[in-house]
Amino acid sequence: MTQNDPFALADFMPYLLNQAAEATSLGFQKYYKANYGMLRTEWRVLFHLGRYGALTATAICTKAQIHKTKVSRAVAALEARRFLLREEMQSDRRQDLLSLTRKGQAAFNDLVAQAQRYNETLLAPFTAQDQDTLRRILLKLAQMEQGDARGIAP
Amino acid sequence: MTQNDPFALADFMPYLLNQAAEATSLGFQKYYKANYGMLRTEWRVLFHLGRYGALTATAICTKAQIHKTKVSRAVAALEARRFLLREEMQSDRRQDLLSLTRKGQAAFNDLVAQAQRYNETLLAPFTAQDQDTLRRILLKLAQMEQGDARGIAP
DNA sequence: GGATATTGGTTGCTTTTGTAACTAACAACC
DNA sequence: GGTTGTTAGTTACAAAAGCAACCAATATCC
Numbered sequence: 001m002t003q004n005d006p007f008a009l010a011d012f013m014p015y016l017l018n019q020a021a022e023a024t025s026l027g028f029q030k031y032y033k034a035n036y037g038m039l040r041t042e043w044r045v046l047f048h049l050g051r052y053g054a055l056t057a058t059a060i061c062t063k064a065q066i067h068k069t070k071v072s073r074a075v076a077a078l079e080a081r082r083f084l085l086r087e088e089m090q091s092d093r094r095q096d097l098l099s100l101t102r103k104g105q106a107a108f109n110d111l112v113a114q115a116q117r118y119n120e121t122l123l124a125p126f127t128a129q130d131q132d133t134l135r136r137i138l139l140k141l142a143q144m145e146q147g148d149a150r151g152i153a154p
Numbered sequence: 155m156t157q158n159d160p161f162a163l164a165d166f167m168p169y170l171l172n173q174a175a176e177a178t179s180l181g182f183q184k185y186y187k188a189n190y191g192m193l194r195t196e197w198r199v200l201f202h203l204g205r206y207g208a209l210t211a212t213a214i215c216t217k218a219q220i221h222k223t224k225v226s227r228a229v230a231a232l233e234a235r236r237f238l239l240r241e242e243m244q245s246d247r248r249q250d251l252l253s254l255t256r257k258g259q260a261a262f263n264d265l266v267a268q269a270q271r272y273n274e275t276l277l278a279p280f281t282a283q284d285q286d287t288l289r290r291i292l293l294k295l296a297q298m299e300q301g302d303a304r305g306i307a308p
Numbered sequence: 309g310g311a312t313a314t315t316g317g318t319t320g321c322t323t324t325t326g327t328a329a330c331t332a333a334c335a336a337c338c
Numbered sequence: 339g340g341t342t343g344t345t346a347g348t349t350a351c352a353a354a355a356g357c358a359a360c361c362a363a364t365a366t367c368c
Contacts, residue, residue, distance in 0.1 A: 006205065007205070007266050007269065007270055008205070009198070009201060009202075009205075009218070010289075010293065011273065011289075012269055012273055013178055013273055013276050013277065014175065014178045014179040014182055014183075014273075014276075015198075016289065016292045016293070016296065017171060017174050017175035017178055017179075017292065018175045018179065019219070019292070019296035020171050020175075020292045020293075020295040020296040021168065021171035021172040021174075021175040023295060023296050023297070023298045024167050024168045024171055024295055024298065025168040025171075025172065028168055029168075039323095039324080041324095044163070044169075047163060048163075051160065051161070051162070051163075056346080056347095057346070057347065058345085058346060058347085064163075065173070067325095067326085068346080068347065068348090069325085069326080069327085069347090069348080069349090070324095070325075070326095071347090072346095072347060072348060072349090073324090073325095073348090075347095076348090092333075092334070092345095092346085093332085093333060093334085094332065094333045094334070094345070094346040094347070095333095095345095095346060095347085096346090096347085112161050115161065115166055116161055119165065119166055119167055122167050122168075122295070122298075123167065125294065126291060126294075130287055130291060133284055133287045133288070134287070134288065134291050135165075135170065137280060137284060137288050138170045138171065138173070138174045139164065139170070139174075140279065140280075141174040141177060141178055141276070142170065142173035142174040142176075142177050143177070144177045144178065144276075193353095193354080195355095210316080210317095211316070211317065212315085212316060212317085221355095221356085221357095222316080222317065222318090223317090223318080223319090223355085223356080223357080224354095224355075224356090225317090226316095226317060226318055226319090227318090227354090227355095229317095230318090246315095246316085246363075246364070247362085247363060247364085248315070248316045248317070248362070248363045248364070249315095249316060249317085249363095250316090250317085
């Protein structure tokens with residue numbers, strides 16, 4: 001922000017980041033919503049299972065930084081629609097091991113391919129160096145000390 | 155993303171942007187929530203009135219890129235708590251001209267000062283050049299063609 | 309000037325999220 | 339081996355967002 005300009009929302013990072021996040025999320029969101037009836041959390045859970053193999057709900061919470069109630073609901077929804085399978089662990093019967101069904105795998109493959117394509121079009125207007133700068137800064141901002149939110153915000 | 159790496163969510167801009175947006179929003183959100191009991195939309199509406207003077211609801215929608223139902227509710231909430239005043243326009247009785255009360259002005263002043271301070275601490279870790287790059291890219295991403303969302307998404 | 313369309317804004321209903329309390333299984337301690 | 343504390347995950351309830359229908363004032367068209 002320039003020194004004597006009045007403060008504009010476009011100078012305020014939380015606002016700018018939100019606007020950019022919303023604008024860029026829309027295109028892809030439409031895709032998984034229209035084609036698989038998924039919500040964002042469901043897509044993320046599916047993604048983690050596809051990318052990292054079978055996981056427990058808690059493992060997804062940690063990896064994906066999503067609160068357990070959101071994961072719980074996303075898992076229930078994905079299970080109901082046969083995208084994933086739940087298997088009680090014999091070592092600890094509180095935990096369920098979650099893994100994708102064939103249908104889930106297929107959805108994952110398609111969605112990841114789509115996500116990659118979409119990502120490329122998003123980044124295409126910028127130089128490789130700009131892209132690196134962007135990624136580096138965003139990662140740092142994302143990992144910021146989260147105030148007094150212990151753990152992950154719901 | 156490097157050529158042969160499997161696709162990770164950290165490479166996916168919508169995800170990264172959302173994470174950064176959420177992380178950076180938290181700190182400030184706690185402030186206006188704790189001190190003024192405001193929601194994000196309310197803070198944004200207040201901001202626009204403080205920054206640009208009296209406006210109609212539609213003007214706020216346009217400037218702030220917020221859907222009219224959200225603005226309508228935010229205005230009602232801010233009015234109920236005497237942060238703003240509503241005055242029917244004689245030129246077009248459908249429209250109300252909204253302006254901050256003294257209390258609203260005071261809140262605006264405090265919140266803007268706070269926002270500026272907060273913003274500075276967020277950006278402090280990065281060089282001026284990085285900050286410029288970031289702002290430039292975010293603005294461009296935020297103004298992206300919004301798919302088939304005509305107007306502003308609710 | 310009366311029918312029709314448009315615009316500004318609100319309201320009702322549904323879906324999604326936030327928050328807290330809760331259950332069940334396991335762990336630790338005595 | 340029973341009490342106490344944790345942990346995994348679910349559920350119930352409240353707050354908020356999304357969406358569509360709606361009302362009232364104005365503009366348009368004949």
